[in-house]
Amino acid sequence: MSRPHGLSKSRFTSGLQCHRQLWWKTHEPGAPELVPDAATHAIFDSGSRVGVVAQGYVPGGTPIDLPYDDYAGKLAATQAALATKPPAIYEASVSAGGVFVAVDILQRESRGWRVIEVKSSTQVKPQHVPDAAIQVLTLREAGLEISGADVMVLNSACRYPDLSNLFRREDVSAEVESTLPMVASEVKSQLAMLAGPLPEAEIGPRCGSPYECPFRSRCWKDVPEHHVSTLYYQSAHAQKYLDQGWVTIHDLPDGSVKNPTADRQRRAVQAGRMLVEGDLAATLRRFPAPLAYFDFETINPAIPVWNGCGPYTQVPVQFSCHVEAADGTLTHFEWVPEEPGDPRAELAARVVEACRGAACVVAYNASFEKRGLEHLAEAAPQYADALRDVIARMVDLLPAVRDHVYHPEFGGSFSIKAVLPALAPEFSYEGLEIAQGDEAAGVLATLLLDPDALLPLERAARREELLAYCKLDTLAMVKVLHRLRELASHGGDA
Ligand code: SF4
Numbered sequence: 001m002s003r004p005h006g007l008s009k010s011r012f013t014s015g016l017q018c019h020r021q022l023w024w025k026t027h028e029p030g031a032p033e034l035v036p037d038a039a040t041h042a043i044f045d046s047g048s049r050v051g052v053v054a055q056g057y058v059p060g061g062t063p064i065d066l067p068y069d070d071y072a073g074k075l076a077a078t079q080a081a082l083a084t085k086p087p088a089i090y091e092a093s094v095s096a097g098g099v100f101v102a103v104d105i106l107q108r109e110s111r112g113w114r115v116i117e118v119k120s121s122t123q124v125k126p127q128h129v130p131d132a133a134i135q136v137l138t139l140r141e142a143g144l145e146i147s148g149a150d151v152m153v154l155n156s157a158c159r160y161p162d163l164s165n166l167f168r169r170e171d172v173s174a175e176v177e178s179t180l181p182m183v184a185s186e187v188k189s190q191l192a193m194l195a196g197p198l199p200e201a202e203i204g205p206r207c208g209s210p211y212e213c214p215f216r217s218r219c220w221k222d223v224p225e226h227h228v229s230t231l232y233y234q235s236a237h238a239q240k241y242l243d244q245g246w247v248t249i250h251d252l253p254d255g256s257v258k259n260p261t262a263d264r265q266r267r268a269v270q271a272g273r274m275l276v277e278g279d280l281a282a283t284l285r286r287f288p289a290p291l292a293y294f295d296f297e298t299i300n301p302a303i304p305v306w307n308g309c310g311p312y313t314q315v316p317v318q319f320s321c322h323v324e325a326a327d328g329t330l331t332h333f334e335w336v337p338e339e340p341g342d343p344r345a346e347l348a349a350r351v352v353e354a355c356r357g358a359a360c361v362v363a364y365n366a367s368f369e370k371r372g373l374e375h376l377a378e379a380a381p382q383y384a385d386a387l388r389d390v391i392a393r394m395v396d397l398l399p400a401v402r403d404h405v406y407h408p409e410f411g412g413s414f415s416i417k418a419v420l421p422a423l424a425p426e427f428s429y430e431g432l433e434i435a436q437g438d439e440a441a442g443v444l445a446t447l448l449l450d451p452d453a454l455l456p457l458e459r460a461a462r463r464e465e466l467l468a469y470c471k472l473d474t475l476a477m478v479k480v481l482h483r484l485r486e487l488a489s490h491g492g493d494a
Pocket of ligand 1: 219
């Protein structure tokens with residue numbers, strides 16, 4: 001059995017976000033945009049692991065464990081399982097009204113069956129309700145008695161090693177019942193749309209909400225440079241600007257942008273050059289030598305594996321630090337674990353050593369590094385005082401850029417990856433095997449938690465790539481601070 005133009009739970013969810021997205025996913029399932037990259041793979045794998053572990057918290061179920069596309073086999077196995085009335089069925093598969101659903105967990109109750117939708121988030125979100133509702137609708141159409149629906153999420157109060165409370169369930173039956181009429185009508189509308197040509201759809205906030213649409217490069221390809229949606233922190237106002245006929249930042253008149261940073265962006269784009277404003281020199285006096293430019297890489301496993309960690313706790317596992325002496329000499333410190341297992345105590349010791357003697361520890365978006373240091377202080381209390389001393393010396397470089405400088409090439413972002421090529425064009429992340437934080441996190445998670453997924457030579461190569469990536473992050477800070485000093489000393493002239 002195939003379902004080329006039918007709906008599934010995930011396709012229905014896509015269609016709720018945008019019919020055009022659903023049409024492409026259904027009619028072009030092999031589209032290059034749908035081939036998951038490493039980071040997306042890691043999210044899928046993590047979600048699957050959470051789903052399997054969740055089954056253990058509703059024990060005694062019958063698994064419908066067949067290949068992904070064996071729809072007929074799954075339907076038949078589910079019918080057989082239903083007839084034996086087990087306490088639960090995992091991946092119970094049912095088809096009705098043009099919709100195929102595989103329910104994460106179907107739990108038997110005295111009044112019928114309860115749908116349990118497992119989510120690998122820690123919060124029940126509004127978009128989870130239609131996910132559960134499409135299953136309730138389809139199961140009822142197939143003739144099953146459905147008593148209610150729960151969303152089962154990871155419990156952020158859980159702390160390793162006690163995983164007895166790893167999940168919590170929220171009863172969403174009332175919300176599901178009130179959503180059913182909308183879901184029934186939307187199913188009809190999606191099935192009719194899929195039988196026709198590619199529908200039109202307006203680009204806008206829907207392209208990133210509730211999920212990032214994979215087809216942005218198709219629909220947004222004609223969007224001009226400096227579109228109003230790229231204004232710093234102004235996405236909520238983009239539609240208002242468009243409604244006024246202001247399509248790009250060039251169209252925005254004086255006084256139309258209230259946020260001072262976004263307004264500096266507007267003026268820089270309209271002037272076609274970098275603007276440097278305010279007392280940048282005074283701000284830079286907060287960065288006295290010797291300086292330690294510091295950056296962590298972290299992993300955040302959905303299911304905690306080390307003491308004191310909860311679901312998605314950001315755990316620092318790698319660092320890079322460039323130490324700059326008063327005479328400008330740079331010394332580089334770095335570390336990435338060579339063996340699987342909990343690296344926090346060794347990491348803490350090496351971080352303390354690297355930052356020893358620095359008058360100022362520079363971080364970019366320092367709140368992240370401060371949280372990581374605090375986490376290490378709790379995980380390795382023998383270094384707590386020294387780590388908190390590092391926190392006390394830490395100064396954030398990001399506000400020095402954001403509050404004083406805008407270059408038209410920032411593109412509305414003050415991330416180090418947006419800022420570096422504009423301020424120091426000779427440096428770039430291009431050409432690195434690992435060039436994004438989420439890629440680094442995925443590789444680190446594999447090395448530390450699933451090392452056998454890689455051959456020894458691959459592990460060594462990945463480690464080198466991680467070191468190169470993290471090193472560039474701290475070198476980028478060195479270059480950015482140097483450039484800011486140049487700008488301050490020239491009174492802001494680029
Ligand atoms: S990019 Fe936006 S308009 Fe285009 S398919 Fe995706 S959600 Fe729809």
